[in-house]
Amino acid sequence: MTKVIQNVQLLTEQGELVTTSLTIEDGKIASVGGDIPAGAEIIEGNGHFISPGFVDVHTHLREPGFEHKETIATGSASAAKGGFTTICAMPNTKPVPDSVENMQLINGLIKESAVIRVLPYGSLTKDISGEVRTNIEELKANGAVAFSDDGVGIQLSSTMYEQMKEAAQHNMVVVAHCEDNSLIYDGVMHEGKRNLELGLPGIPSICESVQIARDVLLAEAAGARYHVCHVSSKESVRAVRDAKAAGIRVTAEVCPHHLLLEEMDIPSDDANWKMNPPLRAADDKDSLHAALLDGTIDCIATDHAPHTTEEKCCGMVGAPFGIVGFETAFPLLYTKFVETGKWTLKQLVDWMSVKAAEIFELPYGKIEVGCSADLVLIDLNKEQAIDAEGFVSKGRNTPFNGWVAKGWPVMTIFEGNIVYQEAE
Template sequence: MKQILKNVKKLSSTGDFEACELFIDGKYISKVDTKISEPADQIIDGNGHLLVPGFIDVHVHLREPGGEHKETIRTGTMAAAKGGYTTICAMPNTNPVPGTNDTIESLFRKIETNAHIRVLPYAAITKNLQGKELTDMEELSRKNIFAFTDDGVGVQTADQMLQAMKLAKAGNKAIVAHCEDNSIVYEGVLHHGEVSERMQMPGIPSLSESVQIARDVLLAEATGCHYHVCHVSTKESVRVIRDAKRAGIHVSAEVTPHHLILNETAIQTDDANYKMNPPLRAKEDQQALLEGLLDGTIDFIATDHAPHATNEKEQGFLKAPFGIVGLENAFSLLYTHLVQPGKITLQQLINWMTVKPAETFQLPYGKMEAGCIADLTLIDLHATASINKHDFYSKGKNTPFHQWEVTGLPVLTMTEGNIVYEGELIG
């Protein structure tokens, strides 16, 4: 099918708005120009809104198989489409864990049947994420997996991470690491700081994250493996990654919207909607994360969308699972709280949600040029809304942002030339 997207604007290389039209032929962008007069099967009026490449999120928990009461591939990708995402990468902490040929093939079939947008699955580093024995990484590298990770737990021994990096390097895959040294977590449930002391709850020290990153960047240097750090949360971690990059080590990193927008002082009561891992840190950590984004130490933004059942999150900090949902409101929260106050530019935000994750992992997405796949998101920068968790497509309602007022809403999402969201889910 041939489509024309008219009456839209795009961001120029200098960050200015430019009027444009797109001609889409099948699943590819055929032409981008100020005016297009080609014959088309469908003309879509963009109402003067901003058109950008579809968002990419390399850190999403879809819970299926095994955790369908929290989320499914269908509901998670519906939530992603509403949030403007066209590519997401599914973490392997499911049951069964995608760590064998059979479990990976089964997961691919579920994705093909149920996903509304593109889903790239991870494979586990260790069997069943137990940290005892490596998966057959050589064989799994031949599958169309995104990368290797044990997200949710850190790889605890240096030797195991060293061997994993060697195998990942040989298979041309990245190691994506949840960095946490269990020996110094001390059963914490929130950041070790003034709030944990006030609430008299065990805290998670910043060192539990940064010391494992420090270990791993040296292992990455020794192996030449692409090493990616999940959800950076501390100022010490930012410093270690910055130094590693300056040394020429192949390391990249992500930060979440919630760690950019919130810090530990947001926790006023025993509300586990504020419980995530890594936890909300101190104000100086929050500032260091933004500085790290701005100077290129941190490469892009990822949500760590982690849905849970409502009754699970109602148990309070001591018993509730870690995690919050993030796909449906990431852009609007970041636009409202970082772009509008002038802390970052709109151009930077779009790059961190599209171009940079694609470049970091050499994905053929994140661009809006002739010849590129037609993954597109249309955003009404003037629309405002109150976040309502009861309206989420996600099964997970666990968000600390319920009833927050936001501006800037995705109003249309297109994957490979197919509209999957237009004010409501399509298809």
């Protein structure tokens, strides 16, 4: 069936919006503009902005093993509601995708219940313990999009170096949650001013940045492609910037919450404000903005990390790290940065789709003839308050509940089929 999405606003390469239509055939973009083929199914765009479906390279779907927090079905539906059509799922599940058998299990679950494209990570070590190395060649052959032990930093330099060398042989990206365990000090939020006011143990920024500094040198020695998860501090930005200047093949991501919030925004000992890495100081947040604009940081990723209300109802000390992000990422960033003139719409779309896909050499995140018809229609004028109780995700753990934001996805199309549509 041929489909035509008519009356949509599309960004040009120059960043201007033009009214056009898109024709879809066999799940791919057949043409942009031109005549409407006879007999085509018409999807009315109502003058809304059409973007490539967003690509999120850092997500947690919890299944298998932690289905009380999220499932592949609920997580992928939540992502679709937020405009994402390709997401990469981190390996901190149970079992961990550290063997062919476990990877095939997860692939089967994805095929059974995902409504969008879910690409699983393979773990770097068995049971993400940081000790016994996994077989990168076998896991790649069974669908691993990249390799990470996200959730924990790999403590042994030799383990990281050996896996980087192995990954380089197979042209795979090593993706790292950077955290030196000896510098965590049982902290639950940033070590700065606010943690002292709240009487809570802090995590120093150096916990993250020293491991990034180590890893970029290991990546250089190994000839590896290396990607840094959720950069949060000015020291980390400096380490990535210096590595890029030295010609090391490093890329980096930043999360919406680290761009939008800082430590002094935390109102109380509320675990919905607890994430890892934590919200840093105001000058760290400023450094992240500058790093996005100058290309030091390559893309935006949500680090969508759902937990149950019961797990998050106590104070920070007893609660797990993490907040949800799929359903709020674009509206929050559009409202706070595009509407205020700090970014262009094209920059935001590039950071959430094009650049993210390029890191892993994925053929997604763009609107071009022959590409998969992965698209999101966004009402840039729609304004509403964030309501956590209305999330599709099982997780309600967000610090943004009640925030008013503008620019909401109203329809998401994956491989030519509507997978999310706003209720009339």
